[in-house]
Amino acid sequence: MSEAILEPTAAEPAPVFHTPAQEASARLKELFPDVVSDETREGYEGLAVYADSLPEIAKALRDELGFNYLSSVTGVDNIEEGKLEAVYHLYSIARGGGPVVLHVQVDRNEPVIPTLVPVFRGAEFQEREAFDMFGIHFQGHPDLRRILTWDGFNGYPLRKDWHEPFFEEQHKPFGSRWPEGEVFRAEEKTPYGKNVQYPAGWLPTGDEYDVETDVYLGLSYSRDATPGLRTDKVTVNLGPQHPSTHGVFRMVVTLDGETIIDLKPVMGYLHRNHEKIGERNTFIMNMPFTDRLDYLSGVSNNFGYALTVEKLFGLSVPERAEWLRILTAELIRIGNHLWALGFLLNDLGALQTPMLYFYIERELIVDFFEALTGSRMMHNYMRFGGVAYDLPDEVRGVPTMKYLEEMVFNRLPRVLEQGDELMTGNEIVRARSIGVGYLSPADAINMSAAGPLLRASGVPYDLRRAEPYSFYDRLDFDIAVRYNGDIYDRYLVRMDEMRQSLRIIEQVLPHLRRTEGAPIIGDKPQYALRAPRGGESYGRVENPKGELGFYVTAKRRDGNPSRYHVRAPSFINLTTLGPMSRGYKVADVVAILGSIDIVLGEVDR
Amino acid sequence: MYGTGILKGLGVTLRHFFQTYADDLRWAGKGGRYYNDEAFAVRQSPEAQGVITVFYPEEKLAVPERFRFVPFLVTDDPPPGQRWGHDWCTSCGICAKVCPPQCIWIERGKLPNGRPKPEPVNFFIDIDICMNCGYCAEFCPFDAIKMDHDYELAGYDRSTAHIHDKARLSKPLSYWQEISPKRAAAEEFGRQMAESAKTKKKGPDEEAAPGMPNDVARQLPYRGAQY
């Protein structure tokens, strides 16, 4: 080796790694030369991996290479090649930067992939979703059941050859709309007059209606909470209609007395087939649909989707549009956290009062969005290569910049202070929340928790810093982080985050003044965009709920994404609910759920 | 001391309680706090203190110009004696093509010789599917479809009332100018600008069109980039 140092020209030049992901990929190819290769398809990144060795590779990535955060698992149906594919995105918490992407292709008729749950518990729900939607069988998964549809549902909906009852055409726009345009309601075209279809020849017999049994099978009844005392365990259903489940969410809880032994979330009660519709839509049509994911933070979802498609299309965004994006994303973060905390405190028993106070402020934020985008919640604000609207002249009769300044410098800080005064020191809140719902940092990472949930466990991972997008790298702000991992810290992290968001907006406002009159969209806006290249794109943003990722693939010259997947933070954060609740009382579960801050539109999509 | 946190919190509630009455006193000599336009404007602005309630059927919170509810079609102002004027819509079908939930049906007109006529025979919007996204209005090259501000559409029946046909959808330009004056003016400006750019192009050494002034452009989607 010493010769090599003396004779640098003689030695092979050491490979230059620009990112941790490149380094890890190269190392992985060295470690597993036979089963790992570069992904060669046009526009795809990452590694192609053989299914059988996936768990070892994941373990090596986690333990040796530091890629310990499994962000997204999703299936893809490559029907032309007769393959089903699973795509894994892994990130490094410590080093930040881009992902190591693993592509696993299996035969469409026999889709078996070993599960990653023993390595990453965060894969649990996502693998179940891929099983539900594509029928990919994850061997060794502890509880492989349908998650968004119900047991007994006919078919795997996201496979390309599966059609829904109201199927009209493979892609939008539908030919029947124009120029003939004879209006009809879709249900007129099905024999049942409803959105239903049954397998050919299916006859109702009366005993197929039990779709519930399997829900209870996975529950553990084993642990005795009170040793020496023979007690019966009780199984209780909370939801889907329950005032404290924040929507149509259901928890099946096994109780010993009032102590929780096991908890299983049951979801899919708001499964609106976002991804199936998304693959039918053109690229731009998906934008308003993303508003309805996490409907409390519409622009933030727009942001993620716009970034993903811009990456795929190679579009650039003018400066003013970037500032407007950051302004709206941060304002909506405040709105979302106000809502989340209002509900959390409601769940803790501070019934209505803090909630109502916070909602007044949220209304004022909503007013701004209504004036800017035209809708209170469904903003549909961003476009590929910019934003749709410039700032309005006035909001509620006040000039816009004055309105924003009044809100940011005056009103919102005062509200946060008032919230502090109202709740932070309150003994009841403290008693109910300190030490309850503990999540250790290792667990939080392993279960792919994201957002305030992760940061309250002492992991300072914020995408705005770890993999900066837009202009976040030009802004001065701190990552809100707390170290106790309980409900109280999640509350505090959200409070801190709102302050940081205010700090960001304070820095953005001068830029908005400076760029007054500058363009807000790159190219001339078009309604029919076609992908200039085939390939995949994964974009993620720090949503108020956590890491929101979009995985979009497209074929060259196509106007529709061939795969459109949403990595929903609320959905994956729910992985932590069961482990976090064990050993606490029923009343605590409600608060723990509130502290995760889920939105069902995003959980079920 | 244990309990100070709770007392502090109660103090906040008490403050809110008094703020409401303080506001009553403040407006006492000026026409009262309720059903008073001036007070209402303050009550809904960031300076609001205490109660901010809108007494809806009596007081209505104005919607901003960009507000979008279900779409409508713009026609010329009707000549006397008629209900509608000439349709702006040319049945080019862009709105139907860009509509995310595909809730627009357009039947294009036909000339006697079978060629398409730039006018819709029928135009349907199923408002049970419409997601109020505003794409149709945004991408319409003729400014012929706009988002309405009339949100008071509650009814007892949807079998017929919720598919809006052309008669239901058509509204005169003056209505659009009334609900959205600044934007309608900006659109007019944009159309004229595009028109003059077209004629100017024919001239040999004409300067490029000066573009839109800022306060006009900001009323339009994309700052008028489509003109």
Add this chain to the structure above:
Amino acid sequence: MAVANTGAVNGDVVVPDELANNVFIGTIAKVLDPIYNWSRRNSIWPVTFGLACCAIEMICTASSRYDLARFGMEVFRATPRQSDLMIISGTVTKKMVPTIVRLYNQMPEPRYVLSMGACASGGGPFKEGYNVVDGIDKFLPVDVYVPGCPPTPQALINGLIALQEKIDQQSIATAPWYNKKDPTAGIYPVPVLGPDLVDLRQLDLIRREAAKHPAEDPARATEAEPQTAGPQ
């Protein structure tokens, strides 16, 4: 002759015009109706029941700015047994609709359903989805439809006022919930989940359709549930 039929006719008694305002000649219901309806319309208690995006606007409507308490509707009850109104606020999915119908069956009469937003009325933008019910009125009687995606709080209040107007039209004498012949009237069959959503009122139709399109493999059709295709 000053005696004319004024419409205020009760039995055989014909009341002169000039006395019509002074003499009580209506039925008890006529007096009771305004009182009955006034008390009902000003204390409509909705179920605490939010489905999707519209639920957020519903909560906004109930909170300080729009304040449903002005209509006596602020008491959102967590149990259907104490409530009069169900605001279907959001997309109804197939997985959820059995629960919704069950909740509705548990509500005491008189009960009302307000379909809030495009999704609840007709499936909305998600109508084409495989898990979405194309309108709650396929399963429950809906009293008021509020269009919009989502309806703003003011639009919702407008719908609630429409509901109040509807209540005003009702009469205690003809109210169907007091003179029921059939005790099961008003109980709606709870749909069940098979390979797809099964509306029990359509079983005959399903059988007829199944006869029209027989399965390729008859053994498979009689199975209780289609097998999940995972090799195991």
